[in-house]
Amino acid sequence: xxxxxxxxxPEKGVIRSIVPMAQDNYLFEFKTDTDRLAACKPGQFVELxxxxxxxxxxxxxxxxxxxxxxxxxxxxxxxxxxxxxxSEGDWAGLRGPYGHGFPVERYxxxxxxxxxxxxxxxxxxxxxxxxxxxxxxFGKVILIYGMRHSDEMLFRxxxxxxxxxxxxxxxxxxxxATVCELPPFAMQVGxxxxxxxxxxxxxxxxxxxxxxxxxxxxxxxxxKAKHVTDQNIWLSLERQMKCGIGKCGHxxxxxxxxxxxxxxxxxxxxxxxxxxxxxxxGGAQ
Amino acid sequence: xMDHCFVLxxxxxxxxxxxxxxxxxxxxxxxxxxxxYSFRQVESHEQIAFEALRTILPPxxxxxxxxxxxxxxxxxQIEEHKPEIDFQILFGVHPCDLAGLGxxxxxxxAGPADSHYLNRRQSSLIVGLSCMPDxxxxxxSMGTDCPESGYDLFLTDIGDDYLLEVRTAAGVKAVDPxxxxxxxxxxxxxxRYKAFWSNRAQAFTNGFKPDNLRSVMAMEWDNKIWxxxxxRCLSCGNCTPVCPTCYCFDLVxxxxxxxxxxxxxxxxxxxxxxxxxxxxxxxxFRPGPVDRLKFWYRHKLHGFDDPFGFQTCVGCGRCTVSCxxxxxxxxxxxxxxxxxxxxxxxxxxx
Ligand SMILES: Cc1cc2nc3c(=O)[nH]c(=O)nc-3n(C[C@H](O)[C@H](O)[C@H](O)COP(=O)(O)OP(=O)(O)OC[C@H]3O[C@@H](n4cnc5c(N)ncnc54)[C@H](O)[C@@H]3O)c2cc1C
Ligand code: SF4
Ligand code: SF4
Ligand code: FES
Numbered sequence: 001x002x003x004x005x006x007x008x009x010p011e012k013g014v015i016r017s018i019v020p021m022a023q024d025n026y027l028f029e030f031k032t033d034t035d036r037l038a039a040c041k042p043g044q045f046v047e048l049x050x051x052x053x054x055x056x057x058x059x060x061x062x063x064x065x066x067x068x069x070x071x072x073x074x075x076x077x078x079x080x081x082x083x084x085x086x087s088e089g090d091w092a093g094l095r096g097p098y099g100h101g102f103p104v105e106r107y108x109x110x111x112x113x114x115x116x117x118x119x120x121x122x123x124x125x126x127x128x129x130x131x132x133x134x135x136x137x138f139g140k141v142i143l144i145y146g147m148r149h150s151d152e153m154l155f156r157x158x159x160x161x162x163x164x165x166x167x168x169x170x171x172x173x174x175x176x177a178t179v180c181e182l183p184p185f186a187m188q189v190g191x192x193x194x195x196x197x198x199x200x201x202x203x204x205x206x207x208x209x210x211x212x213x214x215x216x217x218x219x220x221x222x223x224k225a226k227h228v229t230d231q232n233i234w235l236s237l238e239r240q241m242k243c244g245i246g247k248c249g250h251x252x253x254x255x256x257x258x259x260x261x262x263x264x265x266x267x268x269x270x271x272x273x274x275x276x277x278x279x280x281x282g283g284a285q
Numbered sequence: 286x287m288d289h290c291f292v293l294x295x296x297x298x299x300x301x302x303x304x305x306x307x308x309x310x311x312x313x314x315x316x317x318x319x320x321x322y323s324f325r326q327v328e329s330h331e332q333i334a335f336e337a338l339r340t341i342l343p344p345x346x347x348x349x350x351x352x353x354x355x356x357x358x359x360x361x362q363i364e365e366h367k368p369e370i371d372f373q374i375l376f377g378v379h380p381c382d383l384a385g386l387g388x389x390x391x392x393x394x395a396g397p398a399d400s401h402y403l404n405r406r407q408s409s410l411i412v413g414l415s416c417m418p419d420x421x422x423x424x425x426s427m428g429t430d431c432p433e434s435g436y437d438l439f440l441t442d443i444g445d446d447y448l449l450e451v452r453t454a455a456g457v458k459a460v461d462p463x464x465x466x467x468x469x470x471x472x473x474x475x476x477r478y479k480a481f482w483s484n485r486a487q488a489f490t491n492g493f494k495p496d497n498l499r500s501v502m503a504m505e506w507d508n509k510i511w512x513x514x515x516x517r518c519l520s521c522g523n524c525t526p527v528c529p530t531c532y533c534f535d536l537v538x539x540x541x542x543x544x545x546x547x548x549x550x551x552x553x554x555x556x557x558x559x560x561x562x563x564x565x566x567x568x569x570f571r572p573g574p575v576d577r578l579k580f581w582y583r584h585k586l587h588g589f590d591d592p593f594g595f596q597t598c599v600g601c602g603r604c605t606v607s608c609x610x611x612x613x614x615x616x617x618x619x620x621x622x623x624x625x626x627x628x629x630x631x632x633x634x635x
Contacts, residue, residue: 003404006365007397008355008536008549051358052540052547076565093363213568240564242536245397248554249533250561252584253570255591274506274583275570 007245010049010093011036015086016068021154024075025119026084027061030094031068037094040065042126043101043208043236043264047244048073049093053082057241057259059210060097061122063129069094072122072154098244099263102127102234107206111139113199115219117146117192117211121154123236124210132168141168142199146192146211150177171195196222203227208264210236216278220267230268235278237263289451291460291467292474293440298447302330302376304463308410309372312347314340324375333377338419339603343382343529344375345389348405351526352552355401355536359546366548370408377414381422381601383436384429385529386411388589388597392532401551410455413439415481418488421602423616425486426493429599443477493616496623498596499587504629505622506579514612515575522555524581524613527603531555556581578612585615 013030020026037046040060048071049055056079062070075084083092104127112131116124124143131138143162147153153172162170163186173190188195192211196219201207207228209219216235223233239251239258251258254273270276293301305311306328314322314337322337324344354366378386390406393399413436424430432439437456440447448470451457460467470478525531535554540547554561557577562570571577585598604613612618 003367003370004398004400006355006400008551009365010363012363049549051363052538052544054538055536074565212566238564239570240562242534242554246395247392247399247532247534248536249556250535250554252556252588255588257592261592275576275580277570 007247008095008243010047010055010095012091013069013094014091015088018086018088021072022152022156025154026073026075028071028073028083029068030071030092032094033067035067037069037097038065038067040069040097040126041101042104042130043123043210044097044099045123045241045244045263046071046094046096046098047241048079048083049095050079050082050086051093054079055093055095055242056080057098057244059123059236059263060101060126063126063131063133072119072125074119095244099259100261102208102236102264104130107131107208108134108137109139111141111201111205113142113144113196113201113205113207115144115146115192115196115207115209115211117215117219118148118152119154120210120212120215120236121145122210124208125155125158127208128162128168132165135167140200140205142171142201142205143168144171144173144192144195144199146173146175146190146195146215148175150174150187169199171199191218193218193222196226201226201228203229203232206232206234208234208236213238213278220279231266233267234264235267235270237265237278239263290470290474290478291449291451292443292470293447293449293463293467295445295447297463297466299330300466301463302333305374305376305410305412305459307462308459309374311374311376312344313376317341327376335377335414337377338379338416338422339381339601339606341603341607342527343385343601343603344378345385345529345532347373347375347409348386348402349389349393349532349553352550353401355549355551357546357548370405373405373409374412375409376412378411378436379414379416379601380432381424381427381429381599382529383411383413383432383434384424384427384599385601387433387435388530388595388599389532390435391593391595410438410459411436415439415441415485417485419602420490421605422489422600423491423493423602424600425489426491426495426616427596427598427600430486430489431482441478441481443474443481446474446477448474448478491616493620494623495586495596495619498619499590501619501622501626502583502586504626508622508625510618510621510625511575511579514610514618515573515578517610517612518557518574518578519610520557520559520574520577521609522557523607523609524604525555525557526553527607528585529599529601529603530585530597533561556584582615582618586619 016029016031047055048058058071061072241251242248246257246260313327313333315325316334317323322340393402437453439450533554
């Protein structure tokens with residue numbers, strides 16, 4: 001009988017460069033032999049494997065994926081610790097791309113606001129890079145990035161360049177800030193919600209959000225105050241993900257596998273899902 | 286209906302079994318203790334426990350072992366592990382378990398397909414067998430009490446004979462060598478067959494009606510029953526391996542001592558374990574037993590109606606009999622929820 005092949009086969013990704021970023025975050029660039037990952041869309045993810053240790057889901061961080069892909073990784077536990085011990089020239093495994101990312105085709109011709117909290121900047125970066133590569137296809141573009149402390153800012157240099165461009169409006173906010181070499185208008189003390197209030201967002205904006213689970217509820221409230229509809233709000237959700245392909249059950253919420261139906265969901269599509277603590281819809285059911 | 290039906294005299298069962306064993310290893314329920322049965326390899330038809338209802342583990346273990354190697358690696362390459370798969374025959378699978386296999390098939394076939402499960406599944410023959418329910422069986426309530434698919438051959442006990450239904454091409458091939466033992470089913474056989482299934486339909490006694498599961502679960506999501514049960518839950522995870530439709534797993538690395546080679550393995554996992562939905566920064570989406578218990582109930586009762594349109598409980602009663610805390614009694618729990626819900630609705634109406 002014809003046997004089919006495993007869906008769990010990673011391909012080898014050789015580490016081309018490692019750039020230390022703020023705090024415990026490194027930006028890894030991997031080079032692969034195939035162009036399997038070139039299909040990566042903003043907001044999708046890959047399963048990153050450190051042989052002998054394990055796998056974890058990591059968002060595609062670059063808007064242009066060719067034979068090389070950038071991943072921003074925070075050192076938090078077993079797999080990420082092991083990855084941080086690796087050097088340029090070593091290889092790790094990569095499987096993907098998986099899931100539904102941000103619906104860039106749908107955003108075309110419209111105004112777009114991107115909201116990132118903390119490490120949520122990783123998938124949001126793939127989106128802004130994509131948008132700026134196809135800038136003429138989009139209307140007004142706003143980026144709001146919040147963090148706890150200004151020294152946690154990731155992609156500082158790239159953000160400086162964005163601040164100089166006239167075609168994207170960037171708001172940066174930290175709960176707590178020390179003296180910062182960014183222009184004072186750009187870096188403010190406050191939360192992403194304060195920035196949303198300041199930004200010229202109205203009902204005809206599409207909004208893409210990624211951040212810690214607790215952030216979403218407040219962001220959604222603020223967007224509603226600006227009359228942004230549930231159809232135009234897109235959330236990237238984190239869940240434990242072992243397989244990435246709708247088999248292992250770890251990412252199940254409501255009736256769906258987050259790894260396949262998400263990780264990016266339209267808010268309108270998330271009504272009545274229990275344990276969805278990211279928005280108030282959780283409550284009763 | 287009797288197109289592909291034959292009559293096999295019970296006296297000829299030994300020869301039927303012999304003929305099956307020529308195709309590959311035969312697995313069937315055997316009695317392993319006073320009260321328990323288990324699917325095991327059998328060499329002779331005398332080992333088969335025809336009276337067995339629920340085996341400790343459902344037959345999923347033959348396609349989806351508790352642990353298996355997925356790939357092997359060393360410092361230069363990664364290689365898929367492709368074990369030799371021998372043809373296997375599962376004998377004595379009851380309707381609930383056939384329905385369970387059907388659900389596992391759906392999950393593992395949905396793209397991208399799971400080769401590890403499907404390669405074994407394709408290399409097997411399933412022979413179903415009729416049964417008479419005990420008090421824990423509620424397949425009838427779940428609509429899985431009659432064999433509808435998932436089998437190649439099915440035997441219904443009609444007294445001194447079996448009525449043998451041949452469902453698939455593999456089934457046709459399997460009965461070919463024993464055709465001389467069989468005779469075409471006639472009218473009398475058909476009436477004995479119908480009598481069996483109608484007697485059996487009346488043998489279910491719990492009267493469980495799984496009506497409005499989705500809305501009952503929604504409206505009773507905060508019912509105190511959940512907290513009372515959760516107080517007794519040991520989070521032991523017994524309810525999941527025994528369930529014919531529980532498919533969750535973990536993927537783990539087993540490194541060799543020299544650190545440069547090893548394998549990646551898949552192991553059964555349970556949504557009842559505390560770390561199942563935990564993510565980095567110690568954030569747990571289902572921190573308490575109550576969160577995990579409700580998740581499991583919801584998943585079994587209507588969790589898959591969005592993507593696949595079916596319930597994932599097939600009413601086999603295994604969780605009920607294997608829960609050490611006695612809280613996986615789906616029938617009683619749902620009946621209690623339905624009762625409070627109805628009382629509320631009545632109250633609101635007044
Ligand atoms: C869609 C998605 C995109 C992500 N993108 C990024 C990213 O771009 N950069 C980044 O740094 N992090 C990202 N994460 C989070 C990252 O996957 C976790 O931080 C990572 O799993 C931690 O692995 P660890 O073994 O180092 O940590 P540990 O805390 O040691 O993990 C221990 C165990 O916890 C479990 N675990 C914890 N969190 C997760 C998780 N989210 N998924 C699966 N298992 C988990 C696993 O069982 C793991 O073995 C993303 C998560 C998701 C779901
Ligand atoms: S649950 Fe139904 S099919 Fe399963 S053993 Fe009981 S009666 Fe047979
Ligand atoms: S939930 Fe319980 S009764 Fe239902 S199929 Fe699973 S083990 Fe059987
Ligand atoms: S990550 Fe395994 S089912 Fe989604």
